Amino acid sequence: MKILVLLSQVPDTTARIAFTNGNTQFDANGVTFIVNPYDEWYALVRALELKEAAGAGSVTTITVGGADTDATIRKGLAIGADEAVRVDAQPTEALQVAEQVAAYAKDKGFDLIIAGKETIDHNGGQVGGMVAELLDLPYIALASKLDVAAGKATIERDVPGGVEVLEASLPLVLSAAKGMAEQRIPNMRGIMAARTKPLTVIPAATTDNVAATTSFELPPAKGAVKMIPADEAGKLIELLHNEAKVI
Amino acid sequence: MSTIVFIDTRGEKLPKAAQEAVTYASKLAGGPVTAITFGGASGLEALGAQGASKVIVARGVTAVDGQQLTKLVTDVAAKEGANTIVFVHDGTGKSVAPRVAAKLKAGHVAGAIALPEGDKFKRNVFSGKAQAWLQVSSATKVISVMPNSIPVGKDGGSATVEEYSGDLGPARITVKEVRKAGAGVPLPEAELVVSAGRGMKGPENWGMVEELAKELGAATACSRPVADMHWRPHHEHVGQTGVAIRPNLYIAIGISGAIQHLAGVNQSKVICVINNDPEAPFFKAADYGIVGDAFHVLPKLVEAAKKLNAER
Numbered sequence: 001m002k003i004l005v006l007l008s009q010v011p012d013t014t015a016r017i018a019f020t021n022g023n024t025q026f027d028a029n030g031v032t033f034i035v036n037p038y039d040e041w042y043a044l045v046r047a048l049e050l051k052e053a054a055g056a057g058s059v060t061t062i063t064v065g066g067a068d069t070d071a072t073i074r075k076g077l078a079i080g081a082d083e084a085v086r087v088d089a090q091p092t093e094a095l096q097v098a099e100q101v102a103a104y105a106k107d108k109g110f111d112l113i114i115a116g117k118e119t120i121d122h123n124g125g126q127v128g129g130m131v132a133e134l135l136d137l138p139y140i141a142l143a144s145k146l147d148v149a150a151g152k153a154t155i156e157r158d159v160p161g162g163v164e165v166l167e168a169s170l171p172l173v174l175s176a177a178k179g180m181a182e183q184r185i186p187n188m189r190g191i192m193a194a195r196t197k198p199l200t201v202i203p204a205a206t207t208d209n210v211a212a213t214t215s216f217e218l219p220p221a222k223g224a225v226k227m228i229p230a231d232e233a234g235k236l237i238e239l240l241h242n243e244a245k246v247i
Numbered sequence: 248m249s250t251i252v253f254i255d256t257r258g259e260k261l262p263k264a265a266q267e268a269v270t271y272a273s274k275l276a277g278g279p280v281t282a283i284t285f286g287g288a289s290g291l292e293a294l295g296a297q298g299a300s301k302v303i304v305a306r307g308v309t310a311v312d313g314q315q316l317t318k319l320v321t322d323v324a325a326k327e328g329a330n331t332i333v334f335v336h337d338g339t340g341k342s343v344a345p346r347v348a349a350k351l352k353a354g355h356v357a358g359a360i361a362l363p364e365g366d367k368f369k370r371n372v373f374s375g376k377a378q379a380w381l382q383v384s385s386a387t388k389v390i391s392v393m394p395n396s397i398p399v400g401k402d403g404g405s406a407t408v409e410e411y412s413g414d415l416g417p418a419r420i421t422v423k424e425v426r427k428a429g430a431g432v433p434l435p436e437a438e439l440v441v442s443a444g445r446g447m448k449g450p451e452n453w454g455m456v457e458e459l460a461k462e463l464g465a466a467t468a469c470s471r472p473v474a475d476m477h478w479r480p481h482h483e484h485v486g487q488t489g490v491a492i493r494p495n496l497y498i499a500i501g502i503s504g505a506i507q508h509l510a511g512v513n514q515s516k517v518i519c520v521i522n523n524d525p526e527a528p529f530f531k532a533a534d535y536g537i538v539g540d541a542f543h544v545l546p547k548l549v550e551a552a553k554k555l556n557a558e559r
Binding site for chain 1: 262312338343346352353354357367371372374375378379380383422423426428433439482484488489506507510519520521531532543544547550
């Protein structure tokens with residue numbers, strides 16, 4: 001079982017969101033960066049579990065980014081990935097990232113390529129599907145459960161009103177949602193081992209330039225909260241009906 | 248050049264988000280558009296009201312096989328000479344739109360929240376903590392519309408329905424089983440949501456939460472610790488790492504409002520917070536607040552909701 005996990009670096013979930021350079025850039029000042037939670041908790045951990053269950057194979061992570069992402073990539077190695085690849089390019093937009101990943105993966109014979117369902121900064125959820133199209137592979141978005149047996153994957157995903165159970169042959173591309181695995185905390189041995197595991201930097205491929213984020217803005221500040229005494233709690237229902245008009 | 252819109256209409260009725268996407272496409276085009284769908288849906292003529300002049304339906308396709316559906320969409324796009332392809336930013340749209348964009352080398356807007364200004368589209372980023380303008384420079388554009396971003400159009404006429412007759416190739420993904428969730432409103436589409444957290448003290452106390460949801464016709468949701476402790480199923484977890492929702496009303500009971508939780512619900516139109524801690528950060532994000540014990544407040548809300556239902 002040869003598995004590729006797409007790993008992005010994102011600001012910590014508690015990071016203060018602010019912008020700089022005339023609101024054209026994220027203000028990274030004082031911000032801690034982490035592995036995108038969907039990539040780490042679900043995609044990477046499930047990949048490791050599948051490899052462990054099979055008793056053979058490898059888990060490779062791939063990141064598109066500059067040298068500033070190396071520490072984040074090492075976190076993936078500390079959790080248990082066998083090797084990491086960094087495409088030496090600044091990520092600008094989904095198709096550009098997907099083309100970089102596809103250019104690397106196309107002749108490597110991965111059985112599974114797993115992305116997180118989205119990054120928590122750009123929230124696009126696009127790269128997995130784009131990689132699948134570029135490699136002519138099936139793609140299942142938002143998988144919450146993944147099992148592999150005899151060259152076939154069984155996948156569950158939440159759909160409106162229930163859960164869909166799907167089957168597809170390998171090779172296959174997936175995006176991983178909550179439920180697929182439980183977060184793993186790297187232990188000291190993993191952290192030590194990560195220092196010497198291979199992190200290969202490869203040059204960027206040529207990509208298309210189809211879109212770019214030009215500016216950011218913060219949502220308008222919320223008005224003051226209207227407090228209702230607990231003993232008169234029923235009034236809330238009346239206000240929601242007559243004032244907010246939502247029920 | 249024209250605009251087409253791809254929607255999933257496999258449910259019992261036309262989904263609101265699909266009607267919104269057709270409306271969005273029609274407004275982008277400044278006139279009638281062609282809609283594409285699949286499966287056995289009936290009543291597709293009604294999409295005329297949202298601005299579809301024609302609905303092309305691939306009857307033989309029943310599963311979300313991204314490769315078949317990508318072929319369907321790009322085939323119709325080529326025939327219609329379409330340079331703009333609209334999707335719903337839902338599970339089906341997320342499976343197909345990125346493929347179509349990659350195939351056509353098109354810029355893809357994942358989750359447009361409004362009509363564009365020129366070639367710039369507004370979308371949520373940082374889990375709703377900010378918004379970004381994405382400029383699409385490619386000749387062909389793929390736009391996935393975030394549900395609940397545009398009012399459903401009602402003024403159009405009736406659409407003609409055509410069956411797609413092309414060959415979409417074999418399905419590489421098969422549906423083994425669909426397990427229906429229990430009765431109640433599915434969370435991602437719910438317009439009203441009643442959510443509760445650790446303040447409920449245990450899963451045995453959820454009866455009151457469910458009763459309020461039932462009286463309001465709302466879906467139930469929960470915070471991450473509650474799902475992690477298995478008090479409630481994972482699909483009810485709303486927040487940055489669970490489901491992100493944007494209902495008209497979000498009532499949060501016994502949830503303190505950590506930044507990760509807020510990220511999943513801050514797009515709600517009206518937020519009500521009930522918490523016994525007046526310092527709970529959630530109050531800063533709320534429109535209405537009650538400082539009080541959930542076990543004291545909830546019965547009063549249920550009673551008032553019953554009274555309102557009796558009156559209308």
